[in-house]
Amino acid sequence: QVQLQESGPGLVKPSQTLSLTCTVSGGSINSGDYYWSWIRQQPGKGLECIGYIYYNGGAYYNPSLKSRVTMSVDTSKNHFSLNLRSVTAADTAVYYCARRPGGYCYFDLWGRGTLVTVSP
């Protein structure tokens, strides 16, 4: 069965770039049936959709983060990535990668999540 796994540094300094990768196993990222998403959960808060990317590189970013976000996809490695620039303490959160069926915009499969702390 398909599984998602986030990876990346758990600690990032303020003003630097947060970089995470989500590896897809048990299925192909370029099947065209899904969009690949990033969602975060700040401590004690709800869930925020950061954006999503298609296997061909087409992406949508939440306008609240758009100026600082870049997503990419590497079909040869079957993974997709998130870069969030100029981070502050407010970007401290658990970051989840998730799968969104093409044509539908709910999230039917999630990674376990990774905590990223922004601190000097």
Next chain:
Amino acid sequence: DIVMTQSPDSLAVSLGERATINCKSSQSVLYSSNNKNYLAWYQQKPGQPPKLLIYWASTRESGVPDRFSGSGSGADFALTISSLQAEDVAVYYCQQYFETPYTFGQGTKLEIK
């Protein structure tokens, strides 16, 4: 952005009893051309990612027990657990996917009384 507001923030229900969580959107999430409500429900247990329970407001995801049901239309929705089990202790979120950015409710914490 569409604001999703859940009520109550927390809820304690006895085992075997019914639990109902409400979700209100700041605008309708019903798409008139296909008569579908663009609303999903998720369950998040401690230390775990959210799990999709229901989409299109009332369609259960494969493998979800039938004690979970979704109802409502337009801007008012509910998630009902017909007979609460111990394993249902979790935080529940609604999410609208009517328009971007997709937004979630603040969550409702469900506990055993």
